[in-house]
Amino acid sequence: MEQGLGQRAEAVRLNGVRRTYGSGAAAVTALDGVSVGFPVGSFTAVMGPSGSGKSTLLQCAAGLDRPTGGTVAIGGTELAGLSENRLTELRRDRIGFVFQSFNLLPSLTATQNVELPLRLAKRPIDRHVVRDALASVGLADRGGHRPAELSGGQQQRVAIARAMVTAPTVLFADEPTGALDTAGTRGVLALLRSLVDEHERTIVMVTHDPVAAAVADRVLFLADGRVAGELHTPTADSVVARMTHLEAASC
Numbered sequence: 497m498e499q500g501l502g503q504r505a506e507a508v509r510l511n512g513v514r515r516t517y518g519s520g521a522a523a524v525t526a527l528d529g530v531s532v533g534f535p536v537g538s539f540t541a542v543m544g545p546s547g548s549g550k551s552t553l554l555q556c557a558a559g560l561d562r563p564t565g566g567t568v569a570i571g572g573t574e575l576a577g578l579s580e581n582r583l584t585e586l587r588r589d590r591i592g593f594v595f596q597s598f599n600l601l602p603s604l605t606a607t608q609n610v611e612l613p614l615r616l617a618k619r620p621i622d623r624h625v626v627r628d629a630l631a632s633v634g635l636a637d638r639g640g641h642r643p644a645e646l647s648g649g650q651q652q653r654v655a656i657a658r659a660m661v662t663a664p665t666v667l668f669a670d671e672p673t674g675a676l677d678t679a680g681t682r683g684v685l686a687l688l689r690s691l692v693d694e695h696e697r698t699i700v701m702v703t704h705d706p707v708a709a710a711v712a713d714r715v716l717f718l719a720d721g722r723v724a725g726e727l728h729t730p731t732a733d734s735v736v737a738r739m740t741h742l743e744a745a746s747c
């Protein structure tokens with residue numbers, strides 16, 4: 497895909513994305529025409545009040561939910577034209593997703609959890625790739641541990657290793673530090689930042705925490721299913737100031 501000079505390719509592009517749940521008087525518009533691009537190698541935080549559409553945005557961008565209108569493209573491939581099978585394949589090969597609740601399989605070791613996406617994709621399991629994935633999240637010596645034997649922060653880092661083992665085009669994270677203590681949060685944020693800085697990964701992270709958002713390159717603010725603003729090279733203070741402003745405006 498040719499890009500203009502000085503313009504970075506977009507890992508993800510949403511144009512006029514709408515998502516309405518239900519119909520008639522009970523209809524809820526979760527996303528109301530969102531257009532935004534996520535450049536390759538960028539780290540974006542998504543913030544906004546509860547119910548503003550953050551999770552719906554991630555689900556639609558990741559092909560886990562189909563928009564009611566508008567288009568989503570991952571690495572230049574439009575999702576709307578894909579069959580269910582092709583969409584499943586694209587999700588498996590090009591999308592990483594982590595949740596607040598880790599979602600590791602409790603009976604499997606860290607290594608087995610990280611291998612899972614490769615097994616599901618029927619790709620060969622390269623022990624070095626799996627070991628490197630665990631090493632890259634600082635858990636080279638914990639491969640034989642089950643989730644219950646790891647701290648919350650370590651479990652989330654295993655979940656990130658699992659999401660990244662297929663080298664996806666983009667990693668989506670929906671409140672990945674929401675269930676973690678300060679130390680766990682710090683470790684996960686440092687890891688996400690290093691994936692972008694050292695490996696040119698693309699990350700889109702929903703968070704409520706201004707300190708977490710300040711680790712990103714850009715903050716995208718949502719309100720009532722619409723983009724309500726952007727902040728580049730954010731600081732915790734500038735994020736708090738913008739959120740206070742947005743909340744005051746929506747009262």
Ligand code: ADP
Pocket residue numbers: 517518524525526544545546547548549550551552553
């Ligand atoms: P956020 O993550 O910002 O809290 P969500 O994207 O979860 O917001 O939700 C946006 C709006 O869409 C809310 O009003 C929510 O109640 C509604 N919504 C989300 N998912 C569904 C669903 N599956 N069915 C009906 N309404 C939904």
Ligand code: MG
Pocket residue numbers: 550551552
């Ligand atoms: Mg949410």
